[in-house]
Structure formats: structure tokens, C-alpha cells
Amino acid sequence: MLTTAVAAAPRAQMPAQAAPAVPARPAVAERIADTLRLLQDHLPITRRIVRTGESVYQAGERFASLHVINSGFFKTVNMAADGREQVVGLHFKGDWLGFDGIAAGHYGCDAIALDTGEVWSVRYDALLAACAQHPQLLGALHAAMSREITRDRDSLLSLCTLSADARVADFLRYWADAMAQRGLRNDQITLRMTRAEIGNYLGMTLETVSRALSRLSREQLIAFPERGRRDVQIPDVQALCAYVQRSLAPSSAMLQ
Amino acid sequence: MLTTAVAAAPRAQMPAQAAPAVPARPAVAERIADTLRLLQDHLPITRRIVRTGESVYQAGERFASLHVINSGFFKTVNMAADGREQVVGLHFKGDWLGFDGIAAGHYGCDAIALDTGEVWSVRYDALLAACAQHPQLLGALHAAMSREITRDRDSLLSLCTLSADARVADFLRYWADAMAQRGLRNDQITLRMTRAEIGNYLGMTLETVSRALSRLSREQLIAFPERGRRDVQIPDVQALCAYVQRSLAPSSAMLQ
DNA sequence: CGCAAAGTTGAGCGTCCTCAAGCAGCGTGG
DNA sequence: CCACGCTGCTTGAGGACGCTCAACTTTGCG
Numbered sequence: 001m002l003t004t005a006v007a008a009a010p011r012a013q014m015p016a017q018a019a020p021a022v023p024a025r026p027a028v029a030e031r032i033a034d035t036l037r038l039l040q041d042h043l044p045i046t047r048r049i050v051r052t053g054e055s056v057y058q059a060g061e062r063f064a065s066l067h068v069i070n071s072g073f074f075k076t077v078n079m080a081a082d083g084r085e086q087v088v089g090l091h092f093k094g095d096w097l098g099f100d101g102i103a104a105g106h107y108g109c110d111a112i113a114l115d116t117g118e119v120w121s122v123r124y125d126a127l128l129a130a131c132a133q134h135p136q137l138l139g140a141l142h143a144a145m146s147r148e149i150t151r152d153r154d155s156l157l158s159l160c161t162l163s164a165d166a167r168v169a170d171f172l173r174y175w176a177d178a179m180a181q182r183g184l185r186n187d188q189i190t191l192r193m194t195r196a197e198i199g200n201y202l203g204m205t206l207e208t209v210s211r212a213l214s215r216l217s218r219e220q221l222i223a224f225p226e227r228g229r230r231d232v233q234i235p236d237v238q239a240l241c242a243y244v245q246r247s248l249a250p251s252s253a254m255l256q
Numbered sequence: 257m258l259t260t261a262v263a264a265a266p267r268a269q270m271p272a273q274a275a276p277a278v279p280a281r282p283a284v285a286e287r288i289a290d291t292l293r294l295l296q297d298h299l300p301i302t303r304r305i306v307r308t309g310e311s312v313y314q315a316g317e318r319f320a321s322l323h324v325i326n327s328g329f330f331k332t333v334n335m336a337a338d339g340r341e342q343v344v345g346l347h348f349k350g351d352w353l354g355f356d357g358i359a360a361g362h363y364g365c366d367a368i369a370l371d372t373g374e375v376w377s378v379r380y381d382a383l384l385a386a387c388a389q390h391p392q393l394l395g396a397l398h399a400a401m402s403r404e405i406t407r408d409r410d411s412l413l414s415l416c417t418l419s420a421d422a423r424v425a426d427f428l429r430y431w432a433d434a435m436a437q438r439g440l441r442n443d444q445i446t447l448r449m450t451r452a453e454i455g456n457y458l459g460m461t462l463e464t465v466s467r468a469l470s471r472l473s474r475e476q477l478i479a480f481p482e483r484g485r486r487d488v489q490i491p492d493v494q495a496l497c498a499y500v501q502r503s504l505a506p507s508s509a510m511l512q
Numbered sequence: 513c514g515c516a517a518a519g520t521t522g523a524g525c526g527t528c529c530t531c532a533a534g535c536a537g538c539g540t541g542g
Numbered sequence: 543c544c545a546c547g548c549t550g551c552t553t554g555a556g557g558a559c560g561c562t563c564a565a566c567t568t569t570g571c572g
Contacts, residue, residue: 080413100405138384142358143359153345160456194551196550205528227536229551419560420559450518
């Protein structure tokens with residue numbers, strides 16, 4: 001699907017960006033803890049509980065603060081002037097929210113809680129002042145923005161190159177990876193989004209999401225332990241990755 | 257197409273993000289000039305001419321510098337470990353390149369010149385040091401990253417909500433807007449990409465791009481003044497926007 | 513001139529969307 | 543307690559948009 005080779009320039013060596021390093025898991029969790037500690041120690045923070053469906057901020061609101069997720073799951077929804085709504089990001093503990101407001105002076109998305117969570121809000125001007133004193137803080141900020149950009153581009157990549165089924169599989173893999181990186185169990189995840197939300201995020205209809213999940217379940221790549229079908233069991237994340245890869249190379253094995 | 261309404265929360269007022277402000281055009285050009293001057297005055301800069309097809313950096317290369325486009329047109333190509341290539345961004349004068357390298361320590365994309373251009377490279381560590389002295393520089397850096405994030409999300413939005421024809425129209429509009437913002441003529445643009453590259457960027461095949469351009473031309477929204485069909489004349493950018501909007505509301509006018 | 517690369521256009525088909533029906537879970541109220 | 547309605551989910555049938563494959567034209571270059 002859409003394997004238009006754009007260029008055939010000689011390729012440099014490249015670290016396998018999706019292949020999970022063997023252990024190294026707690027690295028992300030540690031980084032998150034460090035960042036939260038840095039914020040706590042050097043900045044006035046507004047802690048805020050956000051319940052399911054409530055927003056941290058809304059598109060159009062004046063930008064003054066950035067927000068760091070202390071717990072919970074969030075989505076960002078891009079709002080076009082003409083009413084189109086697009087889920088453009090999923091965010092977990094340690095992720096920052098609100099970067100899109102810096103340049104424009106107002107937020108460009110809604111940030112909405114997918115369950116009850118807590119965000120720490122810091123005034124952007126105060127953050128800049130603190131960064132001047134503590135370079136680590138600036139480093140954390142830039143790294144977070146950089147990761148956000150990388151993540152958005154990876155979304156573009158899956159959206160453009162994967163079939164609907166593979167996109168759903170990749171979505172589950174992404175969620176499971178995010179859990180694992182934070183030291184949480186990733187063999188069973190609770191989708192905190194409706195099929196419609198997932199479909200919107202992945203650029204397909206809710207029916208297609210449902211069918212894809214059914215197919216993945218039929219192929220034993222996932223299972224639904226509960227009646228509710230909101231919980232997804234992933235016996236083998238590697239197998240999910242393999243499924244995505246397989247869907248790229250329909251028949252022939254890649255020579256060379 | 258894919259108008260799954262995810263939520264129906266009460267909506268706050270929101271500035272029309274796509275509607276071009278009446279004049280205000282030189283604002284962006286001025287901002288770019290300011291940024292270039294800031295860099296020039298406070299940092300050691302490596303100027304570099306990059307010819308068509310050459311890369312500023314490649315995926316996997318060690319990250320040490322950010323790059324600002326002084327002239328020319330560039331694309332960034334996301335390289336997946338499995339060989340998938342995805343054009344994830346187009347970049348013009350004043351845009352920064354390389355943000356995705358900050359967090360990972362190595363670049364995640366190739367940045368490739370679409371024609372001969374000049375980039376200014378600054379070492380990231382030197383940039384940080386200079387930012388400590390000149391807060392404006394830090395402001396420019398953050399604004400550029402913020403805009404990058406916003407832009408990526410807008411790409412996701414068009415990719416997920418627009419038909420192929422509308423996506424091509426929106427692509428032309430985007431390019432024309434980028435030109436206008438920089439004070440260049442936008443009634444005629446020279447596409448510096450092949451149909452295959454455009455298609456890759458927009459998530460469709462080169463044939464579909466070709467057909468979409470033919471249809472737009474048939475509807476008088478664009479014209480091909482040259483034989484080569486690389487130059488596109490856009491008599492009325494507004495009409496292009498209207499075309500995109502029209503494709504969203506297939507039949508009924510939006511009540512209320 | 514000849515060849516390769518880029519582009520256009522057509523025919524056929526497959527994936528995914530649309531529309532529709534039915535089921536499951538859940539809170540409400542009689 | 544169960545009927546009731548609501549929302550979310552699943553599954554099927556049919557159709558459309560865009561992909562695949564193919565032939566041909568145009569452009570550019572040695």
C-alpha cells in the first residue's frame with residue numbers, strides 16, 4: 001500500500017528506531033520522575049484534578065501555561081475553523097501539553113482527559129525564568145517538544161503507509177509501549193476511548209476499527225478478557241509488530 | 257468524509273485559524289529577518305549551499321546542530337526501520353530543521369533540498385549558551401518548535417478529513433500561503449517536487465495527484481502556464497479554500 | 513536521435529466507507 | 543423487578559473512492 005519510493009539515495013546506517021532495546025525500560029520512567037522533581041523544586045505549580053471528559057484547556061483559549069501530566073490519560077483534539085475535529089495525539093504520564101500555544105499565543109487544540117487524572121500547570125514565563133537558573137529544566141522542555149514532533153511524524157507515517165488493520169495494530173502497540181516505558185503492565189490495556197475516537201485518531205470509521213479489532217482477535221493477536229470489550233489483552237507485543245511488518249510486504253520476502 | 261463527531265461539548269470562541277488576516281503579510285517576513293539577524297549577531301554560524309537532492313542531514317546521523325533555511329525549499333523524509341519513506345514536512349525560508357534530533361541524540365529524518373538553497377547551521381550547545389544571554393533568541397527557538405508542532409497536526413487533520421482532490425487543493429493553498437507570508441508572489445508557484453513526492457506527502461499515489469491536478473485545472477481553479485506542468489498558476493487562492501470547504505459539505509448547507 | 517524519467521489517462525478491482533439492523537451494557541423510572 | 547431508552551459495539555450488504563496495472567505522451571539530457 002502506497003509504497004511509492006520517493007528517492008533511492010544511498011542510505012546511511014540508522015538505529016532501528018522501533019525495535020525496543022532489551023531492558024532499558026525504566027529509563028523513561030526515571031526521566032519522568034526527574035522532570036517532575038525538577039518542576040516541583042524550582043517552580044510554583046498549580047496541581048489540578050481533571051475528570052473524564054473535562055478539558056485542561058480548549059482551542060482558542062489564551063496561552064499562558066504549559067501542563068505536565070502527573071497521572072491519567074489525555075487526548076488532544078485539533079479544531080478546524082470549519083468544525084472538523086481531529087484527535088491528533090494521545091498523552092500519558094510525563095507528557096507535556098500546550099506546546100502549540102507558544103507561537104500562536106493561544107492554544108490550537110483541546111486537551112481532554114480520557115479518565116480522571118492530574119496535571120501540573122506551570123506558567124510559561126515562570127518556566128523560562130526557572131530554565132535560566134536550571135539548564136536541566138530547559139533540556140527537559142526541549143526534549144519534550146522534540147519528542148512531540150517525532151511522535152507526530154510517526155503518526156503521519158503510519159497514517160500514510162499502513163492499512164486500516166495494521167494501523168489499529170500499530171495503535172495498540174504504541175499504547176502498550178507507552179505503558180511499558182512507564183513501568184506499567186502492558187499485556188493488558190484498557191482503551192479509554194470509544195471506537196469512534198480511535199477511528200478519528202487513526203483516520204478511519206468506527207466500523208472499520210471494530211472490524212479490525214475483531215480480525216486481530218480472530219488471529220489471536222489480541223483478546224477481550226472482559227465482556228465490555230474495552231479491555232484488550234496483548235499476549236505478545238512482538239507478534240503485533242510482526243503483523244504490522246507483514247502487512248507491508250504482502251508476498252515476497254525482502255531480498256537483500 | 258470521515259466526519260465522525262467525537263464529542264459535542266460546548267465550544268468556546270475560537271479565532272479562525274485558516275482565515276488570512278487582511279494585510280499583515282510582512283509580519284512573517286519580518287519575524288524571519290529578525291531571527292536571521294539574531295543568529296548572525298550572536299552565534300558562530302556555518303553557512304552552507306545545498307544543491308537539489310542533497311541532504312542537510314540524514315536520519316541516524318548524530319545530532320549536534322540545528323539548521324535555519326536562508327533560501328531554498330526543503331523536504332523532510334521520515335525513514336522507518338523497515339524501509340518505508342514518508343515525506344513529513346515542507347520547509348521554506350526561515351524554517352528551522354532538525355528539532356527531532358534534540359531528544360533522540362540523532363536525527364530522525366532526512367532533510368533534503370528541493371532546489372539549490374542555503375542553510376545556516378548553528379551548534380545546539382552554542383545556541384543554548386547564546387539563548388541564556390539573549391532571551392529573544394530562546395523565544396524564536398520555542399516559537400519555531402511550536403509552529404512545527406502545529407503544522408504537523410494540521411497535516412494530520414487534512415490527511416484524515418479531506419478527500420484526495422481536496423488534499424491536493426489544500427497542499428497548493430498551503431504552498432501559496434507560505435510564499436505570500438514571505439512576501440513572494442503566490443499567484444504562480446513552481447512545484448519543486450515530482451508527482452510521486454507530492455503523493456507520498458499527501459498519502460496518495462502519483463496517479464491520483466495527477467488526476468486531481470487535472471480536475472482542478474478543468475474547474476479553472478488552477479492553470480498550467482508552461483508546457484512542463486511544474487508551474488501552477490493560482491488565479492484565486494480564496495477559490496481554492498472555498499473548494500476545500502465545499503468538499504466537506506457535500507450537499508446540505510450547514511444549518512445554524 | 514534515442515533513451516530514461518516524469519506525467520497523463522484509462523480500465524478494473526479492492527479496501528474502506530455508508531447505511532442499516534441487531535445486540536449488549538447501563539442508568540432511570542414506573 | 544423489568545420495561546425503557548440511550549449509548550456503544552458488532553456485523554452485513556452495497557457502493558464509491560482511490561489503488562494497481564498498463565499504455566502512451568511529453569520532457570529532458572547525453
